[in-house]
Amino acid sequence: MTSTMKLKLDKAGKLAIYEVDDAAVDDDPFDDPINNVARLRFHSDLRYPSVIDVRTGTANFAAVGYQQRSVQVATLFAHGLGGTPMVMGQCTLDGYTVPLGGSVPHQISSTGGGFGRWFKLTADVTNVYLRMFAVTPWNTGLASPINAMSVDWKVYVTDFTAEGPAPGLGSDTRHVRMDYHRITARRGAFDTDKAYFRSGTGAGTFPVCKGPTMDCQGFTNPYGNITALPWRFKVNGYVQGVNSYTGAIDAPFTAVKLE
Amino acid sequence: MPLSMSGRKIVITRDDASVAFDTDEGLFTAFDFFEGSLVLPQRQAVSDENGPQTVIDVNIDHAIGSCHPNADTCIGMMRSTWTGIDESVFGSVWTQTCGSYLDMIGFVGQDGDSIANADRYLAPRAFGFYTFRAAGGSFWMNERVAIRAWRPGSPATWTFTRNQCTIDYRIYVGLYV
DSSP: OOEEEEEEEOTTOOEEEEEEETTBOOOHHHHOGGGOGGGEEEETTSBOOEEEEEEEEEEEEOOBOSSOEEEEEEEEEEOOOSSOEEEEEEEEETTEEEEOSSOEEESOOTTTTSOEEEEEEEEOSSEEEEEEEEEOOSSTTTOOOBOOEEEEEEEEEEEEESSSSOOOOOOOSSSOEEOSSOEEETTTTEETTSEEOEEOOSTTOEEEEOSOSEEEOOOSOSSOOTTOSOEEEEETTEEEEOTTOOSOOOOOEEEEEOO | OOEEEETTEEEEEOTTSOEEEETTSEEEEEEEEEEEEEEEOOEEEEEETTSOBOEEEEEEEEEEEEOOTTOOEEEEEEEEEESSSOOOSSOSOEEEOSSOEEEEEEETTTTOOSOOGGGTTOSEEEEEEEEEEEETTEEEEEEEEEEEOOOSSSSSEEEEEEOOEEEEEEEEEEEEO
């Protein structure tokens, strides 16, 4: 099949971009996008979470001594939105670009029971935070204490919030607008001034996971034994966990551009 | 804002030459939206130094709904709120759902039980995390919890509890098309 991209806009404001066979041009993806995803590239009836701000910086965390559970909260920035936004992010740990999705372990004592620290990217109605939780062992025979650390981060703030009605159409009076500097569709809900989750390769991408980043094999012994809980975290080559783990966790992800 | 249309490819670039849209890339497209709460029951292990030692090993997929059969990505937000005493790792905070969320990690003696100081933070006894998934037309959340109540020394009986907790979520489910 020799194919061409077709852009169609109807009088009701429905806009779609899809692949068609040059020899048999049809509008199936326009009329029924859900059942024609293989040829679909964009459809104004569907929803596209978007990025409206990108920030970078460095967060600093203090050392944690032995026999402690410690939570430290670094306020990264005020987002200035009217709700709690979904935030995506990445950081640099041990030379790896690690997505701040789920909870991210670091400096885990692989032979000492899983002591170490965990990072978590969160938000509330005012700020975006990087939280660090650390739990440390009883003495130096098990693992090192948690070092002071600076974490380089990059955060993407989306237009998707925890409060309010479910995401829907925008509030523009026109279905589609096209001018020299900007294109909008779905009454402004899709807007080329924003960035969208685009899969790609090479520089500027980072992994957005689409499955578990951790696996745990349960307790192998009800008593003692500091290595009795095998678990592992693995994303894009970055590995943390306990050496007694024997599974094969390796988080599936899509390399994504968000700018 | 150049709009380039040339046969097999449509590209929109912004004034700064960055790409806003390119048909050669996949665009995350949400076919379904889910909003609600899951209530997870208490999980508790009980141990007797001279008797039975219970070990909790929960690995449950909590079904939430049906989604597009090709959907494999869950992009959204969740938070975990424990009933009663909250000993969760990060507390009740909104976070995003691309990956596994650690909600519980416990070690011997961390909660102030009266054991010898040298035994405090000696070994793990609890680990729990959640992961949202979509595949084969189904959307669910996996609960993975491992608990043992072992403690060295007396008293002989000890319990370790993950209280009932509520998982609130607002999540787009879709795929890159």
